[in-house]
Amino acid sequence: MRDLFIVGAGGFGREAVWTVERINKAAAEPQWRVIGFADDDPAKSSGNFEGYPMLGSPERASADNPGASVFIAIGDNKIRRDVYRRLRGHDFPAIIDPTAQVSPTTEFRHGVYIAVGAVVSVGTDIGKFVIVNARAGVGHDSTVGDFANIAPGVSLSGHTRIGEGAFMGTNSCTAPGMTVGDGAAVACGTPVLKDVAPGCTLSPFGMLKSMQ
Numbered sequence: 001m002r003d004l005f006i007v008g009a010g011g012f013g014r015e016a017v018w019t020v021e022r023i024n025k026a027a028a029e030p031q032w033r034v035i036g037f038a039d040d041d042p043a044k045s046s047g048n049f050e051g052y053p054m055l056g057s058p059e060r061a062s063a064d065n066p067g068a069s070v071f072i073a074i075g076d077n078k079i080r081r082d083v084y085r086r087l088r089g090h091d092f093p094a095i096i097d098p099t100a101q102v103s104p105t106t107e108f109r110h111g112v113y114i115a116v117g118a119v120v121s122v123g124t125d126i127g128k129f130v131i132v133n134a135r136a137g138v139g140h141d142s143t144v145g146d147f148a149n150i151a152p153g154v155s156l157s158g159h160t161r162i163g164e165g166a167f168m169g170t171n172s173c174t175a176p177g178m179t180v181g182d183g184a185a186v187a188c189g190t191p192v193l194k195d196v197a198p199g200c201t202l203s204p205f206g207m208l209k210s211m212q
């Protein structure tokens with residue numbers, strides 16, 4: 001059983017520790033010993049969260065627990081990437097809920113989160129620190145880039161390409177073969193019927209270009 005601390009004492013942190021507890025319960029032998037949570041918020045530097053101790057900032061938790069594995073439970077793609085850069089040197093395991101259906105031909109990397117009821121089909125490639133949230137579906141032969149966030153209920157059709165750091169809002173979907181570029185965002189409930197350029201936002205009202 002390996003020590004694990006979770007960065008992010010918020011809603012995603014609650015979901016992550018719930019998933020870890022479910023993994024332990026489903027396994028013949030518990031896999032993880034959750035030693036606590038870390039958070040940058042000074043108000044969360046001590047006390048308890050979800051029944052586990054607060055360990056201070058991510059750097060403090062890292063220094064005190066150099067051999068521990070780390071899961072980054074932060075939904076914001078840019079902040080999740082920043083925390084990873086700050087904590088390099090740790091093991092960042094993929095956390096996959098026991099109810100998720102993941103094809104054995106799927107490739108996925110460290111730091112990935114695949115939530116309750118998600119389905120990841122054959123021939124897919126899931127980058128590092130990707131979130132595939134509850135009841136989301138990733139169709140066959142699709143690619144999801146590093147640090148992307150696939151929100152609850154999203155449906156990605158086959159041969160979809162989701163760029164690095166992109167965001168697919170709750171219950172959005174793609175037609176087969178669509179590309180959502182790096183850093184792009186698709187609003188909740190929006191169908192992607194043509195490619196979304198990098199850095200742009202697609203909403204029911206049309207495409208908004210990035211101002212950066």
